[in-house]
């Protein structure tokens with residue numbers, strides 16, 4: 001077996017196998033790419049040679065992450081401030097990105113919120129805000145690139161779902177419903193797109209060290225009067241590995257899905273959660 005592997009290796013140059021910039025010439029657009037998981041994904045894809053477009057609302061954090069990408073990876077960068085729940089803003093920001101970096105070959109639907117609320121207190125406005133961003137935002141952004149990917153015969157679409165997309169958790173009915181739906185959308189689109197060279201996958205992180213989790217801890221502390229450190233320890237202990245996931249660990253999975261060699265991986269919901277969900 002070892003000999004067979006070696007002879008196959010001999011046939012290729014090592015340089016080809018460990019290609020330093022396998023995403024060179026590709027344009028990766030990441031929604032919510034200014035902070036947290038989205039920013040880590042933009043770093044990972046830029047490190048593999050992709051040009052990067054970031055979309056988020058706050059211009060200052062976009063600029064900070066854009067400057068970092070430019071200085072560290074020398075990537076071409078497009079920054080567009082837009083709310084991913086507003087179709088007009090999505091259309092405009094995608095046009096800006098395409099004008100700067102060319103057609104989108106990698107779309108990462110990452111912008112999302114995960115607020116908690118007991119179901120008996122949840123109103124329609126709360127429900128809609130979560131679904132509008134996590135689910136309809138994913139749909140609208142995918143629409144912006146899908147036809148072009150079909151025509152060009154290539155694309156990578158990655159939807160950031162969550163472990164809450166695979167099982168129920170109390171007090172987050174809207175979040176859980178939205179992330180389950182994102183996985184449904186992923187699986188269906190994967191089947192529709194597969195013959196066109198487009199893969200569509202979901203990544204399902206567990207609790208990850210970002211502002212989203214810090215805000216959730218603040219919220220629980222405010223409503224329960226409990227100590228923030230205790231709440232954080234409790235969240236860490238919900239994972240068999242006893243810690244939060246890092247944004248970089250989630251980003252590595254996204255980067256792997258974007259590699260040319262991942263062409264046969266589609267319709268999957270890949271869990272990055274230290275064994276929390278199996």
Ligand code: NDP
Nearest residue numbers: 032034035036037056057058083084112162207208210212
């Ligand atoms: P953060 O809150 O750290 O970052 C969210 C990003 O999305 C920011 O760039 C934010 O920028 C942007 N964003 C938020 N709302 C909008 C909007 N309406 N339009 C455009 N951009 C928006 O979140 P995370 O990095 O933690 O989460 C990223 C994704 O990962 C989400 O989909 C989340 O559900 C998912 N996830 C997170 C987990 C976690 O534990 N952290 C676990 C599982 C999944 P701005 O506010 O400037 O718009």
